[in-house]
Amino acid sequence: MNLTRRTTLQSLAAAALAPALGGQAFAQGATFRIGALNPVTGAGSPYGSGMQKMILAAAEMVNAAGGAGGRKFEVFAEDTQTTPQAAVLAAKKLIEVNKVQAVVGTWSSGISLAVIPLTNDANIFLMNTSGAPALSVPPANAKGLSYRFQATNDRFGRAFAELCEKEGFKRPATMAFNNASGIGNTEGFKKAWEKKGGKVVANVVYEPNQTSYRAELQKVLAEKPDVIVTGSYLGDTTIILREWFQTGETTKWVIPAWAANPQLVKAIGNEAAEGLFAVDSISNEGSPAFSAYDAAYQKAMNQPGLSNVYAAMTWDMVVTLALAMEAAGPNADIAAINKKIREVANPDGAKVSTFAEGKEALKKGKINYEGASSVLDFDEFGDVTPDFSVSRVEKGEIKRKYLVKI
Amino acid sequence: MIPFIELALNGIVSGLVIGLAALSITLVFGVARFPNAATGDVMSLGAFAALAGASASGTLLIGGVFGIAVAAFVSLACYFLVFQKLSSRPPVASLLASIGVAFVIRAVMGVVFGHQQKVFDLPLARPWRVLDIRFHPTDLKISLAALATLVAVFLILHATPIGRRMRAVADDPSLARVSGISPRRIMVALWLLSGAVAGIAGILVGIKTVVTPEMGWDLLLPAFAAAIFGGIGHPVGAVVAGVILGIVQEVATPFVGFTYKIALSFAVLLAVLLIRPKGLFGTVAGAR
Known part of the structure; x- marks a missing residue:
């Protein structure tokens, strides 16, 4: 038997690592981590707090409805300070330390364009509220993992x-x-x-x-x-x-x-x-989804939901992501969830306005989430067309x- | 022709304001021997303090005086807290420290005054037309204030004992010391003066544009350019260079477009320095 020192080491290492890997996979099965990366201070500060609170509120709502695809959301909140430098540092921390699988709610094009290379490298979602046309196409959106909930410029x-x-x-x-x-x-x-x-x-x-x-x-x-x-x-x-x-x-x-x-x-x-x-x-004023968002916004911010168009967008980001995870089934990876985003948001399915409603309707067939921020139909670039x-x-x-x- | 004259007038006003900032930089450089990167943020601070003073007192004049005083005081505090301790080190230590001071001042302004823009509450006036050329009343007042500041600084430098000593230190620090000039008093006067000039520049920029914590930092590069162009350490040069750069930038825009006008003023700066490395008014560096 040719047992060299190298192969022994390799097999020992494999044996040591195996439980660690398994443990991580198990942890990922139970939760899905989201990074709420918003302009809490700086030029975006009139909107940032509300955006972040709505991410938290929507995640709570999804968790209360039993989670999405068997997983509960865990939210890590960070501030972009409305500067690309601070946003990149925060995004790095969210991705490398918190191991988030989606970064949601970046505001202003300079910031989204600065963060998107990081999310692309990590193969995770970026959901933004920015307008720059460059965000639609490669290199920024080369992997098709970026979704824009705001109208393009x-x-x-x-x-x-x-x-x-x-x-x-x-x-x-x-x-x-x-x-x-x-x-x-x-x-x-x-x-x-x-x-x-x-x-x-x-x-x-x-x-x-x-x-x-x-x-x-x-x-x-x-x-x-x-x-x-x-x-x-x-x-x-x-x-x-x-x-x-x-x-x-x-x-x-x-x-x-x-x-x-x-x-x-x-x-x-x-x-x-x-x-x-x-x-x-x-x-999407007057829609049932907007009423749901409005109620959550009033509760969290003590202001009408109309006062913050971007908070309605971040609310929709979490709901859309949750519905896609539900449609993709338990333990789906990012690529599998990504395939489902347009399927749950775009036409031809039963129209739904909340996560709970969508989760129920998914058992019967296709759904079409009509969001609080817009009817939320993504085109080939991941862009929507609000009014x-x-x-x-x-x-x-x-x-x-x-x-x-x- | 009229559009060109209007552009030139506009360039003079912008140039005078930038020239004031350059004057503050060049004063410090002449005596303390380092480029002070905190100048821009002392400008912003002056503008914010003037705003606060104006809204508390109800008049811009008292607000302006308060703003200038705050800028001068903070400038002096920076000297005692930071730059005095570094005066025996190489200039680069002071330069780096001044960048740090700039960050601190800006961060404090962001916390105290917020990042939202503020404006001086002045009524907007329609222009006067003389020979079909538009003169803007606000610009005229800004120019007069800038010119008055310049005259005051030159009087201080050339007609007062402390000014004469300041120039002596600028010319030859060791000779000045041998002649019995106390460096400490000179430094106090210098930092008060340069802070006050920066404060006035900040208030004038604030009146012309909007007041934000970043406004001074954003103007630092053109101000440095004017200070270098004018011959660093030379007060008249800084102002003249500021005005020249302002006019060149504005008048050239019909030809080079707006995206390149800022680059153009730096091209002029480079060209001048190639021919005259000491700047417009500077003396040969070796003699310092």
């Missing part, structure tokens, strides 16, 4: 175009913050507007952190546009609108709602803000005017 651009058509604008111009999200908005608008046979008279992409945007404004205003469509954020929009008002021009503005919010109106004053259009993607609202600033109040479906 491209879709925002299409909603802007619908608005401009409806309001009768003829000579739109665009101004975009130089990043994936800002340019995504205005490029999406340009594509949609040109498809309608229109022409965009000027396009400007500007750099962040400037003390003045007057040169940029001058270039745009020289083309005499009747409306300026932006892909911008709160800080730069404040400076631009103040400088615009001081030029004495009377152009109209169409601005995404994350920039055109009550803080903007407060910063520039009622007179300058009068007539601004704010466009936002909206939750949009158009609001107008009137005497300092942002008033919702009508809905846009694209």
Whole structure:
């Protein structure tokens, strides 16, 4: 018998490791770990706490209904501080230390784009609320494990175009913050507007952190546009609108709602803000799923669920994931669960609005989860198409005017 | 032609504000001999303090004075707590420490004032038109405030005993010491002065834009560029360089586009340094 030292060591090592491996497999069978990675502090702080609380609430709801596919959720919460650096550190900790199998609720494109290589390497899910078109396609979504519960910036651009058509604008111009999200908005608008046979008279992409945007404004205003469509954020929009008002021009503005919010109106004053259009993607208001989410949000945050569109998205993330796990059956791996996500969310099944309802209906056949944030039908890129609202600033109040479906 | 003049005017205003920040950097460099990366955050702090002072007192003037005082005091505190202890070490130790100080100040501002943007509550005014060129009243006031600050700093440097001693230390520290100039008093005056100048720069940027904890840090790079361009350690140079970079950046935009205008000002900086390594007004480094 040729028993060398090496083979002895190998077999000893195998014997020592076997129970450890088995133990881990058993632990994974009992729980499914989720990392709630949200902007609790920083620019996303108005939304982050609510997003995180809804992940916890939805996970509790799933656990109370007996878990998904025989597994209970365990949630690990982290703060992105709304900066990519902090988000990457937190994601590393969630993946390497907590061994989460899904990272849910990243907000802002820069953060999702920074975190996605990590989740891809670990072969786990990333469910985000960001808009950058780059998140749809490889390399970011090369593995098809990323799902976006927010409208893409491209879709925002299409909603802007619908608005401009409806309001009768003829000579739109665009101004975009130089990043994936800002340019995504205005490029999406340009594509949609040109498809309608229109022409965009000027396009400007500007750099962040400037003390003045007057040169940029001058270039745009020289083309005499009747409306300026932006892909911008709160800080730069404040400076631009103040400088615009001081030029004495009377152009109209169409601005995404994350920039055109009550803080903007407060910063520039009622007179300058009068007539601004704010466009936002909206939750699936009036749906039974939204009522369920709304009740949970009121309980956790003491505020109406309408006040946080992103919290409705994170609620849906957990429910969708749970339904896919239920459909995939006990101990399904990530790939098997991933195959089921579109199956439980997209049409052609029995419409369901909660996890418990879906779990019951799955025994009879296919289901279609109609979410709280949107009807939640994922396309080939893992993107959804919510509805949009158009609001107008009137005497300092942002008033919702009508809905846009694209 | 009119658009160019308006762009140039705009560049002058931006340049004056950046020039003030550069002045604060260059003052510290001239005497304490290190690039102070905390300058930007002292600026932000000045702006936040001015906001708080203005909302408590109801007038911007008192708020502004309070903001300047807070910036000057914090700047001095940084010297006593950190930079004094490092003064015998190589400059890179102070530089790295100043980056740390910057982080601390910014983090404290984030906790105390929050990350939401704040604005000075000033009414928006329509511009005056002179020969069809638009003049903005707010910009005019900002420029006047910046110019007044510059005049005050130069008067302090050139017409007061403490200023004369400061310049003596900047020229030759050992000779100054032999002549009986006490370094400690010079340092106190220097840090108060550079903090006050940074505070004013921060308040002016805050009035022009929005106040956030990150605003000063974001402006640090252009301010450093202006300080180097002007000949580091040279106060007039810092301001002139700030204005030149501001004008170049703005006037060039019709040709190079907006994405590259910031890069362009650094290209100008590189070109000038290739021809004049000591900067616009700098003396030869070897003589220091």
